[in-house]
Amino acid sequence: MMLLELQRRMLGDLLEPLEGKQPPEARAGEYMTDSARLEAGERLAIYRRSYWARVRDAVAEDYPALRRVVGGPRFGELLDAYLQAHPSRSWTLRNLSRALPEWLAAHAQFAGRNWRAAVDVARLEWAYIESFDAASLAPLDAEAVARLGPESRLRLQPHLRLLALESSHIEERVLAAHREDLSAGPKPGAGAGQGRIGRGEIRRGRRYLAVHRVAGVVYYRSLDAGMFGVLRALQGGEMEEGGTLVEGVERFLQSNRQQGGVEARMESLRETLALAAQLGWLCMGESLS
Amino acid sequence: MAANRFNGYTDYGVGVGLRIPHYDHIFAEKPSVGWFEIISENYMVDGGQPLAMLDRILEQYRVVQHGVSLYFGSADRLNQEHLRRLKALTRRTKTPWVSDHLCWGSVDGTYSHDLLPLPYTWEAVRKTAANIREAQEFLELPVAVENVSSYAEFHCSEMTEWEFLNEVAERADCGILLDVNNIYVSSWNHGFDPLEYVNAVEAERVAQIHIAGHSKFEKYRLDTHDHPVLDPVWKLYRRAVERCGRTATLLEWDDRIPSFDEVHNEALKANRYLPQEMAGVSLAGAVSDDAA
Ligand SMILES: [Fe+2]
Numbered sequence: 001m002m003l004l005e006l007q008r009r010m011l012g013d014l015l016e017p018l019e020g021k022q023p024p025e026a027r028a029g030e031y032m033t034d035s036a037r038l039e040a041g042e043r044l045a046i047y048r049r050s051y052w053a054r055v056r057d058a059v060a061e062d063y064p065a066l067r068r069v070v071g072g073p074r075f076g077e078l079l080d081a082y083l084q085a086h087p088s089r090s091w092t093l094r095n096l097s098r099a100l101p102e103w104l105a106a107h108a109q110f111a112g113r114n115w116r117a118a119v120d121v122a123r124l125e126w127a128y129i130e131s132f133d134a135a136s137l138a139p140l141d142a143e144a145v146a147r148l149g150p151e152s153r154l155r156l157q158p159h160l161r162l163l164a165l166e167s168s169h170i171e172e173r174v175l176a177a178h179r180e181d182l183s184a185g186p187k188p189g190a191g192a193g194q195g196r197i198g199r200g201e202i203r204r205g206r207r208y209l210a211v212h213r214v215a216g217v218v219y220y221r222s223l224d225a226g227m228f229g230v231l232r233a234l235q236g237g238e239m240e241e242g243g244t245l246v247e248g249v250e251r252f253l254q255s256n257r258q259q260g261g262v263e264a265r266m267e268s269l270r271e272t273l274a275l276a277a278q279l280g281w282l283c284m285g286e287s288l289s
Numbered sequence: 290m291a292a293n294r295f296n297g298y299t300d301y302g303v304g305v306g307l308r309i310p311h312y313d314h315i316f317a318e319k320p321s322v323g324w325f326e327i328i329s330e331n332y333m334v335d336g337g338q339p340l341a342m343l344d345r346i347l348e349q350y351r352v353v354q355h356g357v358s359l360y361f362g363s364a365d366r367l368n369q370e371h372l373r374r375l376k377a378l379t380r381r382t383k384t385p386w387v388s389d390h391l392c393w394g395s396v397d398g399t400y401s402h403d404l405l406p407l408p409y410t411w412e413a414v415r416k417t418a419a420n421i422r423e424a425q426e427f428l429e430l431p432v433a434v435e436n437v438s439s440y441a442e443f444h445c446s447e448m449t450e451w452e453f454l455n456e457v458a459e460r461a462d463c464g465i466l467l468d469v470n471n472i473y474v475s476s477w478n479h480g481f482d483p484l485e486y487v488n489a490v491e492a493e494r495v496a497q498i499h500i501a502g503h504s505k506f507e508k509y510r511l512d513t514h515d516h517p518v519l520d521p522v523w524k525l526y527r528r529a530v531e532r533c534g535r536t537a538t539l540l541e542w543d544d545r546i547p548s549f550d551e552v553h554n555e556a557l558k559a560n561r562y563l564p565q566e567m568a569g570v571s572l573a574g575a576v577s578d579d580a581a
Contacts, residue, residue, distance in 0.1 A: 001408070001443070001444070001445045002412065003362075003364045003407075003408065003410070003412050003413050003416055004364035004396070006408055006443065006445065007363065007364050007393055007396040007405075008396050008397065010405065011395075011396045011399060011401055014401055014403075015399075031443055031444060031445070032441050032442065032443055032444070033441075033442045033443065033444055035442070035478060035479055035480060036480050037478075037508040037509065038440075038478075038508055038509060040441075042508070043440050043441040043442075044441065046440040046441075046509065046511075047403065047405065047440065047441065050403060051401055051402075051403060054402055054403065055402070058402075087399050087400075088399065088400040088401075088402060089398055089399060089400065090400065091330070091358045091359075091368050091370075091371040091395075091400060092330055092333065092358065093402050094334070132337050132338065133334035133335060133336060133337040133338070133339055133340075134335050134336055134337065135335035135336040136336045136337070158335065158336075159336065159337070213337060216337060216338040216341055217338075
C-alpha cells in the first residue's frame with residue numbers, strides 16, 4: 001500500500017463517528033496487522049477513541065457556557081455533528097472551533113429552544129478565544145490622537161472584537177461559566193456547578209459588545225449603537241492594513257443614514273474616538289509609502 | 290559525542306517540560322533548572338499571555354523547542370504557514386535545536402492532531418527524510434526527530450522501527466530525539482526487545498533523550514505522561530546514556546501534573562545515570578582555555 005493511500009484510509013477510519021453503523025474496525029485487518037494481544041480492529045479502536053476524545057475535549061473546552069445553554073447530553077450531540085461537518089483543517093487545535101458559531105447559526109436543531117441565545121453565547125466565547133492571543137499594537141498616545149487628520153491611517157487593536165448580539169444578560173453568565181470551568185481543572189465538564197443557563201435568564205434585545213484584552217486578561221465592555229457603528233466602520237474596509245480616518249468616517253455616515261441627523265452622528269463619532277483612544281484601541285495603520 | 294552538531298554543541302543536562310500550572314511557582318521561586326522544553330505550538334500565536342509568559346521565562350532560562358504537529362511523515366507537503374510561525378518562534382527563543390516526531394498526522398489538509406504511526410517502507414523513508422530536510426533548511430537549525438509510542442503496525446512495513454529511524458535520520462542528516470519511554474511502550478505493544486532498539490540506534494545522532502511515565506492496561510501500554518518514570522524505562526535510559534554519553538535529557542509530564550518540585554525531582558533522577566562530565570571537558574568551564 002502506498003503512503004498516501006494508507007494515510008487516506010486510516011484518517012478516514014479515524015473520522016468515522018464512534019456511534020456509526022459501520023465501524024471501520026471490522027476491516028482494519030486489510031491494512032493493519034494483529035499483535036500477540038490485540039487484533040487489528042482493536043488497535044485501530046485505540047486511535048479512533050483517542051481522536052474523538054481529543055477533538056471533543058478541545059471544542060468543549062472552548063465553549064463552557066454554550067454547554068450550559070444547550071445542556072449536557074444535547075451538547076455531546078452538537079459536538080459530534082459539528083466535528084463531522086468541520087474536521088480540523090489547521091495544524092493547531094486552537095482553530096478547531098472557529099467555525100462553530102456560524103455552523104450553529106445554520107443548524108438550529110442542535111441547540112434546542114434556546115437556539116438564538118446559544119448562537120450569541122458561542123459568538124461571545126469565540127471572541128474571547130480570539131482576543132486572548134491576538135496581536136497587540138502600540139496604541140496611539142493622546143498627543144498622536146490630537147494630531148489625527150482626515151488622511152491619518154488608522155486601525156483598531158487586533159485583539160478588539162465587536163459583537164452585535166440579539167440576547168442580553170449573557171455576558172456575566174458566560175464569564176461565570178469560564179470561571180467555574182477554570183477552577184474545576186483541565187478536563188472540560190469535570191467540575192461541579194454545571195448549572196444550566198435557563199431560558200428565563202436570557203432576554204431578547206439588541207446588545208453591542210466590545211471584547212478586548214488589558215494586561216493579558218480579556219474583558220468585555222458594552223457599547224451603544226452609535227459607538228458600535230463607528231467602530232465597525234473603522235474596522236471595515238481595508239482594516240487589516242489600516243484605512244484612512246476619512247474613509248472610516250464616510251463608511252460610518254453611509255451605513256447609519258437612517259439614524260439621527262448629521263450632528264448627532266458626528267457627536268457619536270467624537271465620543272467614540274475619545275473612548276477608543278482612552279482604551280488604547282486606536283493604532284497607526286500601515287502607511288502607504 | 291553528546292554535545293554534537295544535532296544539538297548545537299550544547300551540554301544542557303537535565304530539563305523539564307514547561308507547563309502552565311507551574312508558572313506561578315517558577316516566577317515566585319525561580320528554581321534552578323537546567324533548561325525548559327516548550328511545546329512550540331502553544332506559543333505560535335500572535336500575542337497575549339502565552340508570549341508574555343514565555344518572554345519572562347526566556348529572561349532567566351534556556352529553552353528548547355519541541356513540536357507536535359509538523360508531521361514529517363505525512364504524504365502532504367509540510368504546512369508552510371506552520372514553518373514560518375515556527376521559525377519566528379525560534380528567533381524569539383534562540384533554541385539551539387528543534388524537535389518533532391517521526392510520525393504522520395494529516396492528509397489532504399485534514400488533521401488528526403495525533404502522532405500516528407508510519408508504515409516502515411522505503412517510500413516512507415524517502416518522503417519523511419525529504420520533509421525533515423526541508424524543515425531543517427528552512428529553519429536554519431538542527432532538527433531532531435523523535436520516535437513515537439505506537440499501538441498499530443501495518444502489513445506493508447519492510448523493516449523494523451529502529452531500522453526505519455536510522456534510515457530516515459541518515460538520509461535527512463538530522464538528529465534523533467530518543468524517547469526511551471516510547472520505545473518501551475511500543476516494545477510492549479508490538480512484542481520486540483526494547484534493548485535491541487536502544488542498541489541499534491545511531492548513538493552519534495542522538496541530540497536529546499525523553500523520559501516519561503506511561504499507563505498499563507490489560508492488553509496494551511498507553512503513553513500517558515501522567516506518572517513517574519517506570520523502572521524498565523530507567524533501565525533503557527541507563528543503556529542509552531551508556532551508548533550516547535552525556536545527553537540533554539527531558540522529563541515529560543503532561544497530565545495530572547503534580548507540583549513543580551515533584552516533577553523536577555523526578556527529572557533529576559536522571560543524574561544517577563547521566564555521566565556527570567563530558568569526555569575531556571569538565572563542566573566547570575575548562576573550555577575557556579581555548580576561547581581565551
Ligand atoms: Fe517524547
